[in-house]
Amino acid sequence: MAKYLSLVGLIGVINVIDASPNVGLCEGSLLLGVRGVVSRIHRFLRMLCKDVELPKFVLEVLERKSGGGDLVAYLVELLGRELDPEDRTAFYVESSDWFWEEGIRLLDKGDYRQAGEKIWNSVVQAVKAVAERRGWRHDAHRLIWAALRRIAQETGDATYIRLFAEVEQLHQNFYEGHLDEYDVRILAESARELRGKLLALIQGRG
Numbered sequence: 001m002a003k004y005l006s007l008v009g010l011i012g013v014i015n016v017i018d019a020s021p022n023v024g025l026c027e028g029s030l031l032l033g034v035r036g037v038v039s040r041i042h043r044f045l046r047m048l049c050k051d052v053e054l055p056k057f058v059l060e061v062l063e064r065k066s067g068g069g070d071l072v073a074y075l076v077e078l079l080g081r082e083l084d085p086e087d088r089t090a091f092y093v094e095s096s097d098w099f100w101e102e103g104i105r106l107l108d109k110g111d112y113r114q115a116g117e118k119i120w121n122s123v124v125q126a127v128k129a130v131a132e133r134r135g136w137r138h139d140a141h142r143l144i145w146a147a148l149r150r151i152a153q154e155t156g157d158a159t160y161i162r163l164f165a166e167v168e169q170l171h172q173n174f175y176e177g178h179l180d181e182y183d184v185r186i187l188a189e190s191a192r193e194l195r196g197k198l199l200a201l202i203q204g205r206g
Contacts (some may be wrong), residue, residue, distance in 0.1 A: 054156045069174075073099075073121050077139075080128070093202060096125035100195065103188070112176055112184045116170030120193045123167050126198035133202060151201070163194035 066074035076095050083091055103118030110196040131138035131147040152160040170187050
């Protein structure tokens, strides 16, 4: 992990409520004022914005708690739990946008493991947005699958399941590294299609 935990992308994923009157600014991005975020997370995010060097023991705890996975995804999950329910759907949509853009950037850079993980997370965040809007739990991997199953059954569209089964290979590749650029780019198109379908459900429900 980098010596400095400067997660500019994390600022992007919490850039949720454009019109909030209580928002503070950090490097030009909306940061504070998202209702329900506890003060300890506010303080932590201020540290990130200022490029404060975090103690080694803090970084070690973050790495351990994230289970070796994507640290931004882990922090996004923590933030999502602390938001008021009415803010969570927009938060997950914003998070999905950031993960997608970051995944494509890393793909073009040639970092296929990280790119695939970010692209996979962009789909997971879109599933969370739909699940949150509909009042379904989504705080475990099996619940992400359960949400997709319900969506497929409700819409009569089995492609939700087939596409996510393909996109899951990007997540597996993060740990195993069995895919090359050709594979990742094909699977990224599956992610693009699935993410678009999921976000359309959010827009369709208002």
